[in-house]
Amino acid sequence: MPELPEVETTRRGLAPRMTGRRIAAVIVREPRLRQRVPRRLAEQATGATIRSVDRRAKYLLIATDRGTLIVHLGMSGRLWIVDRHTPPAAHDHFDLVLDDGTVIRLRDPRRFGLVLWQTGDALAHPLLARIGPEPLSLAFGGSALHAATRHRSAAIKLVLMDGHVVAGVGNIYANEALFRAGIRPTTPARRISRARCDRLAEKVREVLAEAIAAGGSSLRDYVGSDGEAGFFQDRFMVYGRAGEPCLRCATTIRELRQGQRATFWCPRCQR
DNA sequence: CTTTTGACCTGACAGC
DNA sequence: TGCTGTCAGGTCAAAA
Numbered sequence: 001m002p003e004l005p006e007v008e009t010t011r012r013g014l015a016p017r018m019t020g021r022r023i024a025a026v027i028v029r030e031p032r033l034r035q036r037v038p039r040r041l042a043e044q045a046t047g048a049t050i051r052s053v054d055r056r057a058k059y060l061l062i063a064t065d066r067g068t069l070i071v072h073l074g075m076s077g078r079l080w081i082v083d084r085h086t087p088p089a090a091h092d093h094f095d096l097v098l099d100d101g102t103v104i105r106l107r108d109p110r111r112f113g114l115v116l117w118q119t120g121d122a123l124a125h126p127l128l129a130r131i132g133p134e135p136l137s138l139a140f141g142g143s144a145l146h147a148a149t150r151h152r153s154a155a156i157k158l159v160l161m162d163g164h165v166v167a168g169v170g171n172i173y174a175n176e177a178l179f180r181a182g183i184r185p186t187t188p189a190r191r192i193s194r195a196r197c198d199r200l201a202e203k204v205r206e207v208l209a210e211a212i213a214a215g216g217s218s219l220r221d222y223v224g225s226d227g228e229a230g231f232f233q234d235r236f237m238v239y240g241r242a243g244e245p246c247l248r249c250a251t252t253i254r255e256l257r258q259g260q261r262a263t264f265w266c267p268r269c270q271r
Numbered sequence: 272c273t274t275t276t277g278a279c280c281t282g283a284c285a286g287c
Numbered sequence: 288t289g290c291t292g293t294c295a296g297g298t299c300a301a302a303a
Contacts, residue, residue, distance in 0.1 A: 003296055034279070034298075058297075075297050076281075091281085110280045112297060127298090154274065163298080170296060219296065259275080262294085 002073045004135070004168035005211035007058045009230060010079055015053040017081055017102055018062065022049050025097035028115075029088060033108065034074060037094065037115045044117050045069060050098075057131050057167035059114075061122050062096075068122035069096070074112025080105060132166045135204050140166055142198030149189035149197065156192055157185035158259050160204070169204060171261050172217065172239045177204040179238045184270045185263045186256075210235070238264040 002010070026045050031037040038044070048064035055061065060079065062069040071079060084101045094106040094115050106115065118125045132148070133139035148165045149156070159165055160174045169177070178185050180203035183196060192200065211217060216230030237247055242255035242264055251268040 006296075032280095072297085074280095075295070077296095108280095109282065110295090110297095112279070112281095152273075158274090161297095172296065217296080260277090261297095 002058065002077065002216070003170035003173055003211075004055075004058055005173070005208055005214075005232065006216035006230065007060060007073060007168075008055055008212050009216040010073070011053055011055045011060055014060075014079065014081070014104065018050045018053050018098065018104065020050065021102065022099040023047065023064065023096060024099045025095075027095040027097065028093070029095075030091075030093040030111070033093065033111050034072070034114050035116065038117050041115070041117050044119075045096075056123060056128055056134070057163055058170075059128060063122065067117055067119040070114065070116040070118055070122060070125060070128075071106065072114040073106075074108060074110060074114070076110040077106060077108035077113035080107075130164055132162075132164050135166050135169060135201075135208055140201060140205070142194065142201045145201045146192075146194050146197040149192060152189040154189060155186045155258055156183060156189045156200075157263055159189040160200075161259075161261075166204065169208075172236070173204070173207050173211065175239045175264050176207045176237060179264075179266060179270060180207060182270055185258065185265050238266060240264065 023045050026042040028037050028041065044067060045064065048066040051063045051065060053060065053062050058072060060071040062071065073079065082103050082105045084103050091109040092105055092107050096104040106113065123129065133144055149159055152159050157174050157178060160169050161171065177200065181196065181200040183192065183200055211232040214230055214232035217233040218229035218231065219233055238253055241253045244253055246253055246266040246269060249266065249268045251266055253264055253266055256263050
C-alpha cells in the first residue's frame with residue numbers, strides 16, 4: 001500500500017496525537033510479520049513516554065524515553081487511530097494504547113510490515129543503517145544521484161527504487177518521476193548525464209512533495225491515519241494507465257516488467 | 272562489489 | 288458459484 005508520501009501522511013496524522021503521551025499498553029495479536037514482533041515488546045515499551053514520531057525512508061520511528069518503536073507498513077499495512085471501543089477486525093495485528101485512551105492500530109493483511117523495538121540510536125538498526133539519503137533532504141540531488149549511478153548498468157528505474165541509492169522511492173513514484181523527467185525507465189543508470197540526473201532528482205523531489213501535499217495516494221483501501229483518503233492518484237500521468245493516451249502528447253502509454261514490477265511509460269515523452 | 276531471482280502473505284479480480 | 292491464475296503500494300537473502 002504505502003509509499004513514502006503515504007507513510008509521511010500517516011506520520012503527520014499520528015504525531016500530534018502521540019507526542020508527549022505515555023504508552024499504557026501494547027497488544028500483539030499476530031506476531032508473525034516480516035520479522036517476528038519482539039517477544040518482550042510489551043514489557044519494554046509499556047510505560048514509556050513518546051518523544052516524537054519521525055520517518056526514515058518508509059519506516060516510522062516512534063521515539064520514546066526508553067527506546068524506539070520501528071514500524072514499517074510493507075505492501076498492505078496501515079496505521080491509524082481508532083476509538084478504544086472499536087473491536088479488532090481481521091488482520092488487526094497490533095495496537096498501541098496510549099494513556100489518554102487513544103488506540104493506534106496496525107492492520108496489515110499481507111504481513112509484509114514490521115514492528116520492532118530498538119534501544120539506543122534507532123538509525124543504527126541494521127535495516128536502517130545503510131539506507132540512502134532522504135529524497136527531500138539536501139543530501140539528495142543530481143550530484144548524489146550522478147555519483148551513485150556511475151557504476152550501475154542496471155535500468156535507471158530499478159536503481160531509483162534501490163533504497164541504498166535514495167530512500168523511499170517506490171514503484172508508483174519511480175514511474176511518475178521518470179515520466180516528468182522525460183527519461184526512459186530502461187536506460188542504463190550509468191548512461192544518464194549529469195544534467196539529466198539533476199532533472200531526475202528534481203522530479204523525484206517534486207512528485208513526492210506534491211503527493212505529500214495531496215495527502216498521499218489512495219489505491220484500493222488506503223486511507224490516512226484519520227481515515228481520510230489522499231487524492232494524488234488522480235494526478236498519475238503514467239502509473240496504471242497502460243493503453244490510455246499520454247496526458248501530454250496522446251501517445252499510447254506502454255507497460256513492461258522490470259524486476260517483477262510494472263513499469264509504465266510514454267514512448268514519445270520519455271527517451 | 273552488482274545483478275537477478277525467488278521468497279514472504281493475503282485479497283481482489285478476470286476468465287473459464 | 289467456484290475454481291485457477293495473475294497481480295498488488297516492499298524489501299531482503301541467496302545465487303550467479
